[in-house]
Amino acid sequence: MSQNLEGTLRVANNIFFKEVKEILSSGKDVLFTINGNSMRPFLSHGDKVLISPHNYNDLKIGKIILAKSKFGYVLHRLVWKNNTKIWLAGDNNLVQIEEIEIKDILGFVKYAESNKERINVQSFVHITLSMLWFILRPLRLFIYKIKVLLRLK
Amino acid sequence: MRLKEGLTVRKIGEDYVIVAPEQGMLDLSKVYSLNETAAWLWEKLEHEDFELDHMIQLVRDRYDVESISTQQLEEDMKDLINFFKQNGLLISE
Numbered sequence: 001m002s003q004n005l006e007g008t009l010r011v012a013n014n015i016f017f018k019e020v021k022e023i024l025s026s027g028k029d030v031l032f033t034i035n036g037n038s039m040r041p042f043l044s045h046g047d048k049v050l051i052s053p054h055n056y057n058d059l060k061i062g063k064i065i066l067a068k069s070k071f072g073y074v075l076h077r078l079v080w081k082n083n084t085k086i087w088l089a090g091d092n093n094l095v096q097i098e099e100i101e102i103k104d105i106l107g108f109v110k111y112a113e114s115n116k117e118r119i120n121v122q123s124f125v126h127i128t129l130s131m132l133w134f135i136l137r138p139l140r141l142f143i144y145k146i147k148v149l150l151r152l153k
Numbered sequence: 154m155r156l157k158e159g160l161t162v163r164k165i166g167e168d169y170v171i172v173a174p175e176q177g178m179l180d181l182s183k184v185y186s187l188n189e190t191a192a193w194l195w196e197k198l199e200h201e202d203f204e205l206d207h208m209i210q211l212v213r214d215r216y217d218v219e220s221i222s223t224q225q226l227e228e229d230m231k232d233l234i235n236f237f238k239q240n241g242l243l244i245s246e
Binding site: 027029031048 | 165174180181
Protein backbone atom coordinates (compact mmCIF):
# COMPACT_ATOMS: atom_id res chain seq x y z
CA MET A 1 0.00 0.00 0.00
CA SER A 2 2.98 2.26 0.34
CA GLN A 3 3.57 2.36 -3.36
CA ASN A 4 2.95 5.70 -4.77
CA LEU A 5 1.75 6.95 -8.11
CA GLU A 6 2.73 10.59 -8.00
CA GLY A 7 5.78 10.69 -5.79
CA THR A 8 8.52 8.15 -5.47
CA LEU A 9 8.04 6.79 -1.98
CA ARG A 10 8.72 3.08 -2.21
CA VAL A 11 9.33 1.74 1.26
CA ALA A 12 8.27 -1.55 2.79
CA ASN A 13 4.67 -1.69 4.01
CA ASN A 14 5.64 -2.13 7.66
CA ILE A 15 7.87 0.96 7.58
CA PHE A 16 5.25 3.01 5.77
CA PHE A 17 2.47 2.09 8.19
CA LYS A 18 4.66 2.62 11.21
CA GLU A 19 4.98 6.19 9.98
CA VAL A 20 1.23 6.41 9.33
CA LYS A 21 0.56 5.13 12.85
CA GLU A 22 2.89 7.73 14.33
CA ILE A 23 1.19 10.58 12.45
CA LEU A 24 -2.27 9.34 13.49
CA SER A 25 -1.14 9.07 17.14
CA SER A 26 -0.15 12.72 17.02
CA GLY A 27 -3.79 13.49 16.17
CA LYS A 28 -3.26 14.29 12.49
CA ASP A 29 -5.01 12.80 9.46
CA VAL A 30 -3.00 11.04 6.75
CA LEU A 31 -3.70 10.93 3.02
CA PHE A 32 -2.21 8.10 0.99
CA THR A 33 -2.70 6.17 -2.22
CA ILE A 34 -4.09 2.66 -1.99
CA ASN A 35 -2.36 -0.27 -3.57
CA GLY A 36 -4.41 -3.26 -4.62
CA ASN A 37 -7.99 -3.99 -5.51
CA SER A 38 -9.38 -5.81 -2.48
CA MET A 39 -11.97 -3.05 -1.98
CA ARG A 40 -13.39 -3.11 -5.48
CA PRO A 41 -15.98 -2.14 -6.66
CA PHE A 42 -16.09 0.61 -4.01
CA LEU A 43 -12.41 1.63 -3.99
CA SER A 44 -9.76 0.83 -6.56
CA HIS A 45 -5.99 0.72 -6.88
CA GLY A 46 -4.68 4.27 -7.17
CA ASP A 47 -7.53 5.94 -5.27
CA LYS A 48 -6.58 8.09 -2.31
CA VAL A 49 -7.92 7.76 1.22
CA LEU A 50 -7.87 10.17 4.13
CA ILE A 51 -7.37 8.25 7.36
CA SER A 52 -8.35 9.78 10.69
CA PRO A 53 -7.51 8.71 14.23
CA HIS A 54 -10.46 6.78 15.66
CA ASN A 55 -12.28 6.35 18.92
CA TYR A 56 -14.62 3.48 19.80
CA ASN A 57 -17.67 5.35 18.48
CA ASP A 58 -16.09 5.58 15.01
CA LEU A 59 -16.04 1.80 14.78
CA LYS A 60 -19.41 1.34 13.15
CA ILE A 61 -20.49 -1.39 10.77
CA GLY A 62 -19.80 -0.39 7.17
CA LYS A 63 -16.89 1.92 7.93
CA ILE A 64 -13.55 1.31 6.23
CA ILE A 65 -10.81 0.63 8.77
CA LEU A 66 -7.01 0.61 8.54
CA ALA A 67 -5.63 -2.09 10.82
CA LYS A 68 -2.84 -4.53 11.38
CA SER A 69 -4.03 -8.07 10.77
CA LYS A 70 -2.34 -11.46 10.83
CA PHE A 71 -1.82 -11.05 7.10
CA GLY A 72 -0.27 -7.59 7.36
CA TYR A 73 -1.87 -4.16 7.13
CA VAL A 74 -5.34 -4.06 5.62
CA LEU A 75 -7.78 -1.38 4.64
CA HIS A 76 -11.07 -3.25 4.80
CA ARG A 77 -14.68 -2.82 5.82
CA LEU A 78 -15.96 -3.38 9.34
CA VAL A 79 -18.63 -6.09 9.23
CA TRP A 80 -18.98 -7.01 12.88
CA LYS A 81 -17.65 -5.97 16.29
CA ASN A 82 -17.79 -6.65 20.00
CA ASN A 83 -16.11 -4.93 22.95
CA THR A 84 -12.59 -6.16 22.25
CA LYS A 85 -12.50 -7.13 18.59
CA ILE A 86 -13.69 -6.14 15.16
CA TRP A 87 -14.06 -8.21 11.99
CA LEU A 88 -13.06 -6.80 8.62
CA ALA A 89 -13.84 -7.90 5.08
CA GLY A 90 -12.47 -6.71 1.75
CA ASP A 91 -15.33 -5.73 -0.58
CA ASN A 92 -13.78 -7.73 -3.38
CA ASN A 93 -13.08 -10.84 -1.31
CA LEU A 94 -15.54 -13.70 -1.32
CA VAL A 95 -14.66 -15.64 1.82
CA GLN A 96 -11.91 -14.12 3.94
CA ILE A 97 -12.70 -12.18 7.09
CA GLU A 98 -9.98 -10.72 9.30
CA GLU A 99 -10.35 -10.77 13.08
CA ILE A 100 -8.69 -7.71 14.59
CA GLU A 101 -7.99 -6.69 18.18
CA ILE A 102 -9.19 -3.15 18.89
CA LYS A 103 -5.62 -2.17 19.80
CA ASP A 104 -4.43 -3.07 16.29
CA ILE A 105 -6.66 -0.50 14.64
CA LEU A 106 -4.81 2.51 13.19
CA GLY A 107 -7.71 4.64 12.03
CA PHE A 108 -10.74 4.87 9.75
CA VAL A 109 -11.38 6.35 6.30
CA LYS A 110 -13.03 9.75 6.45
CA TYR A 111 -13.31 10.12 2.70
CA ALA A 112 -11.73 8.79 -0.48
CA GLU A 113 -10.73 10.41 -3.75
CA SER A 114 -10.91 8.77 -7.15
CA ASN A 115 -9.55 10.84 -10.05
CA LYS A 116 -9.84 13.97 -7.90
CA GLU A 117 -13.53 13.24 -7.24
CA ARG A 118 -14.44 12.84 -3.64
CA ILE A 119 -16.18 9.62 -2.57
CA ASN A 120 -18.17 10.03 0.63
CA VAL A 121 -17.57 6.59 2.11
CA GLN A 122 -19.43 7.47 5.30
CA SER A 123 -22.69 8.34 3.55
CA PHE A 124 -25.81 6.29 4.25
CA VAL A 125 -26.02 5.23 0.59
CA HIS A 126 -22.40 4.09 0.43
CA ILE A 127 -22.64 2.10 3.65
CA THR A 128 -25.98 0.51 2.73
CA LEU A 129 -24.78 -0.53 -0.74
CA SER A 130 -21.49 -1.87 0.57
CA MET A 131 -23.17 -3.91 3.30
CA LEU A 132 -25.66 -5.27 0.78
CA TRP A 133 -22.67 -6.23 -1.37
CA PHE A 134 -21.19 -8.03 1.65
CA ILE A 135 -24.42 -9.88 2.43
CA LEU A 136 -24.45 -11.09 -1.17
CA ARG A 137 -21.13 -12.90 -0.62
CA PRO A 138 -22.64 -16.43 -0.84
CA LEU A 139 -24.31 -15.52 -4.11
CA ARG A 140 -21.13 -13.88 -5.44
CA LEU A 141 -19.17 -16.97 -4.45
CA PHE A 142 -21.70 -19.18 -6.20
CA ILE A 143 -21.49 -17.13 -9.40
CA TYR A 144 -17.71 -17.18 -9.20
CA LYS A 145 -17.69 -20.98 -8.88
CA ILE A 146 -20.04 -21.37 -11.80
CA LYS A 147 -17.76 -19.19 -13.88
CA VAL A 148 -14.74 -21.24 -12.92
CA LEU A 149 -16.58 -24.47 -13.81
CA LEU A 150 -17.67 -23.11 -17.16
CA ARG A 151 -14.12 -22.08 -17.92
CA LEU A 152 -12.81 -25.51 -17.02
CA LYS A 153 -15.15 -27.37 -19.35
CA MET B 154 17.11 30.69 -5.65
CA ARG B 155 14.76 29.90 -2.82
CA LEU B 156 13.02 26.73 -1.72
CA LYS B 157 9.26 26.57 -1.45
CA GLU B 158 8.05 27.31 2.07
CA GLY B 159 5.88 25.11 4.25
CA LEU B 160 7.45 21.78 3.35
CA THR B 161 9.26 19.51 5.75
CA VAL B 162 11.74 16.68 5.45
CA ARG B 163 10.74 13.43 7.14
CA LYS B 164 12.77 10.29 7.50
CA ILE B 165 10.69 7.24 6.68
CA GLY B 166 12.70 4.07 7.22
CA GLU B 167 15.97 4.72 5.41
CA ASP B 168 14.37 7.20 3.02
CA TYR B 169 14.13 10.95 3.29
CA VAL B 170 11.06 12.53 1.82
CA ILE B 171 9.73 16.03 1.46
CA VAL B 172 6.12 16.22 2.53
CA ALA B 173 3.57 19.00 2.53
CA PRO B 174 1.85 19.20 5.91
CA GLU B 175 -1.47 20.98 5.76
CA GLN B 176 -3.72 21.97 8.64
CA GLY B 177 -4.08 18.82 10.72
CA MET B 178 -3.16 16.57 7.81
CA LEU B 179 -0.13 15.00 6.20
CA ASP B 180 -0.24 14.06 2.52
CA LEU B 181 1.80 10.92 1.93
CA SER B 182 0.28 10.41 -1.51
CA LYS B 183 2.51 13.12 -2.95
CA VAL B 184 6.06 12.95 -1.66
CA TYR B 185 9.50 13.59 -3.07
CA SER B 186 12.34 11.26 -2.14
CA LEU B 187 15.78 12.63 -1.40
CA ASN B 188 19.03 10.95 -0.55
CA GLU B 189 20.71 11.77 2.76
CA THR B 190 22.91 14.57 1.37
CA ALA B 191 20.05 16.21 -0.47
CA ALA B 192 17.86 16.00 2.65
CA TRP B 193 20.61 17.59 4.73
CA LEU B 194 21.06 20.32 2.12
CA TRP B 195 17.33 21.00 2.05
CA GLU B 196 17.33 21.74 5.76
CA LYS B 197 20.37 24.01 5.39
CA LEU B 198 18.92 25.96 2.47
CA GLU B 199 15.39 26.39 3.78
CA HIS B 200 14.07 29.91 4.35
CA GLU B 201 16.97 31.68 2.62
CA ASP B 202 18.20 32.75 -0.78
CA PHE B 203 21.04 30.69 -2.11
CA GLU B 204 23.20 30.17 -5.18
CA LEU B 205 24.89 27.16 -6.74
CA ASP B 206 28.27 28.13 -5.20
CA HIS B 207 26.68 28.21 -1.77
CA MET B 208 25.42 24.63 -2.20
CA ILE B 209 28.82 23.38 -3.34
CA GLN B 210 30.52 25.07 -0.39
CA LEU B 211 28.08 23.52 2.09
CA VAL B 212 28.70 20.03 0.75
CA ARG B 213 32.50 20.60 0.68
CA ASP B 214 32.45 21.72 4.31
CA ARG B 215 30.37 18.85 5.57
CA TYR B 216 31.54 15.86 3.59
CA ASP B 217 34.94 14.57 2.73
CA VAL B 218 34.69 15.26 -0.97
CA GLU B 219 38.33 16.03 -1.77
CA SER B 220 38.29 13.18 -4.23
CA ILE B 221 35.35 14.58 -6.14
CA SER B 222 36.16 17.27 -8.68
CA THR B 223 34.44 20.63 -8.43
CA GLN B 224 33.04 19.93 -11.84
CA GLN B 225 31.40 16.69 -10.69
CA LEU B 226 30.04 18.33 -7.57
CA GLU B 227 28.68 21.16 -9.67
CA GLU B 228 26.94 18.67 -11.98
CA ASP B 229 25.40 16.89 -8.99
CA MET B 230 24.12 20.14 -7.52
CA LYS B 231 22.70 21.19 -10.88
CA ASP B 232 20.87 17.87 -11.07
CA LEU B 233 19.42 18.49 -7.64
CA ILE B 234 18.34 22.02 -8.62
CA ASN B 235 16.68 20.56 -11.71
CA PHE B 236 14.88 18.01 -9.59
CA PHE B 237 13.60 20.83 -7.34
CA LYS B 238 12.57 22.85 -10.39
CA GLN B 239 10.76 20.02 -12.12
CA ASN B 240 8.75 19.26 -9.02
CA GLY B 241 7.86 22.86 -8.28
CA LEU B 242 9.92 22.93 -5.12
CA LEU B 243 11.66 26.24 -5.97
CA ILE B 244 9.77 29.49 -5.63
CA SER B 245 12.31 31.63 -7.47
CA GLU B 246 15.31 31.02 -9.68
